[in-house]
Amino acid sequence: MKNAINEGGQNTPPEELDTPSRPPLEGLELMAWTVKAMPQITPTVNTILGSIMLIPLSMLLYGYFDTHENGRMSFFTFFGSTVSCLWLFFWRFVFRQKTVYHYRITDQGAEMEYYLHYPKHFRAFLKGLSIVFLIVVLGFISVDPAFIWMLAGPGGMAIMASKSLITWKNEIRFYQFTWDRPNWIFTDRKRNFITVKRHHRPDITFQENYLGFDIYPPEGKLDEILSIIKAYAPANIDYEEGNWSEKVEIADMRLHNQEQQPL
Structure with missing residues (x-):
């Protein structure tokens, strides 16, 4: 993972965020900070994303040459x-979207409040994009009525997506744990990253088993x-x-191999 400190240092999220109650x-606060973190995109993921882009x-190239031949x-x-x-x-x-994390560590455990980071006027941009896209679809239909069948397929889906973008809100998520729960700490010094985990135990419930708390420390x-975790x-x-x-x-390869083994 790659992360950068939030220069503003503001712990108050934007007004348009949905704040959960x-x-x-509880406990004595030992440390608190705010960072922006971006996911590490591996070469494999980049190759897959680039292949999909082809x-x-x-289709664009095919349409370009078809336009020159038919004149439309x-x-x-x-x-x-x-x-x-x-x-x-x-x-x-999405894949290279930064997330804002507000961390707080106490003598009882650790908690984080996080939400996706967008430019200041991103919500207004989404509304404008939705309106422009709707106008473009209707414009193509007015130029050539044959495009009206798009409303039953891609055009219809695009209109529904535009409606979702207009009502979009950035959601705040929250997660915490107490010090008695983790049993595995992994540190990646190269990416300045700590993950707090709990090894699976089949004799307890999933809610008690699951723990995945990613920490992006300040520089x-x-x-x-x-040292706080060890204490x-x-x-x-x-x-x-x-x-x-x-x-x-x-770990993913081991899980895949286990699934491939016959019962």
Whole structure:
């Protein structure tokens, strides 16, 4: 993971965020900070995303040459260009979307409040984009009534998506744990990242089993946070350091191999 400090240092989220009601974590506050973190995109994921991008680009090229031959705009030109723009938008604001984290560590546990980071006027931009896209679809239908069948397919789905964008709100999420729960701490110093986990135990419920708390420390504070964890976490907790992305890929491969084995 790659992260950067929030320069403003503001703990108050924007007004348009949906703020959930939740009780604060009790105990003496030991540390609190705010960061922006961006997910680490692996080469494998980038290759897959780039391969998908070839599909709308090929449709765009086909429509371009078809337009020159027939002297009229091809549906493939419109569809290919639209999907290409939407996919690039999706790539930038979903796979490479930054998240704002507000952390607070006490002698009882740790908590975080997090939400996706968008530009200041992003909500107004989404509303404008929805209106423009709706006008474009209706404009194509007015130019060539044959495009009206799009309302039963891509055009109809686009109109429904536009409605969702107009009513969109950025949701705030919250997560916390107490020091008696974790039994595994993994540190990735290269990416300045700590993850607090709990190994699975089949004799307890899923809610008690599950724990996945990702910590993005401020610059130069990783060892300080680790010292707090070691002071308050159980004495028998496992500590491990390395490359977290490689750790996840190995775990996914093991899970896949287990699923492939015959019963």
